[in-house]
Amino acid sequence: MSRFWSDFVHKLEPYVPGEQPKVARLVKLNTNENPYGPSPKAVQAMAAINPDSLRLYPDPDSSLLKQSVATFYGIDVNQIFAGNGSDEVLAHIFYGFFKQQKPLLFPDITYSFYKVYCGLYDIEYKPVALAEDFSINVNDYVQPNGGIIFPNPNAPTGLLMPLAEVESLLQRNTESLVVVDEAYIDFGGESAGALINQYPNLLVTQTLSKSRSLAGLRIGLAIGQADLIEGLERVKNCFNSYPIDQLANAAGAAAFDDVEYFDATRKKVMESRESLRDALAQRGFSILPSATNFLFARHAQISGDDLAARLRKHGVIVRHFAKPERISEYLRITIGTEEQNQALLAAYDAEC
Ligand SMILES: *Cc1c(COP(=O)(O)O)cnc(C)c1O
Secondary structure, eight states: OOTTSOHHHHHOOOOOOOOOOSSSSOEEESSOOOSSOOOHHHHHHHHTSOGGGGGSOOOTTOHHHHHHHHHHHTOOGGGEEEESSHHHHHHHHHHHHOOSSSOEEEESSSOTHHHHHHHHHTOOEEEEOOOTTSOOOGGGGOSOOSEEEEESSOTTTOOOOOHHHHHHHHHHOOSSOEEEEOTTGGGTOOOGGGGTTTOTTEEEEEESSSTTOOGGGOOEEEEEOHHHHHHHHHHHTTTOSOOSOHHHHHHHHHHHHOHHHHHHHHHHHHHHHHHHHHHHHHTTEEEOOOSSSEEEEEESSSOHHHHHHHHHHTTEEEEEOOOSGGGTTEEEEEOOOHHHHHHHHHHHHHHO
């Protein structure tokens, strides 16, 4: 703390990211990173960059990346926005679209960054309680609002909302922006990106951090009709004209082009998820259905807190959220390689 901080900074409540340990050799299952590396083609694309060209600013329009994304989804480049991680894309969305007279709606249990952006940009919000089974009931969002945002699948629960329900919400909420945060959509869901031409109030955000294994490069996207994207470009160009650096532009494009690698690695993650689910269920866990690269699980006898600490003794780190209370007994366990998942089970068996 410093007396030079503004009152505003004193009041901010920042997001707390999962630990990035400085020691190697930990089995890191706490921040939903992809256990497989990025596409070899993405790595080659970075290696092919002439270091001398790093003297120059990158392309402010990230054209290479946007062209590949446009081809992948069969949409126009002017329907795509790119930012420095989807967290930055979300920040621009909150600032550019959600500062309204009526409150922003999002689930009471969800990605905790939403509340942080509301604090940063002084946006009024109203949490909407998840159902008993942790699902999002779209009927609960049919009420006056200045915008709606939810992850699909939701985080940290992992639950997927079927695309038909996303569409039903869009049909009944036509007067404010609906943002679907699809950070995990590639692990078992169907993207709402297919609906953008029908719904002028739909923005879909995605990230290359999870299914494309490029968390370290920081690349996020928003997809929507051109006038929404134009609004985001305005905000971006008042903040940082070059959010996508040269390496990210090249590697991101190559990662989108390498559909084969993308499909092979996400399939492996999804298969491991189901075998890990079975192994945990046998050990007394109850586990929510997951369409993501993590499992949200609680143990019948051991508290979430205690269990996270016991696993850690064996070098296995998972994510535990002490709040809200309704999820405080749960652990969010990222799907690792087969070897990492076995290490998790071995740690459990040694301790419990
Ligand atoms: C990981 C995650 C993000 C942020 O992804 P980045 O692109 O790495 O900033 C956004 N939303 C949800 C729900 C996430 O889990």
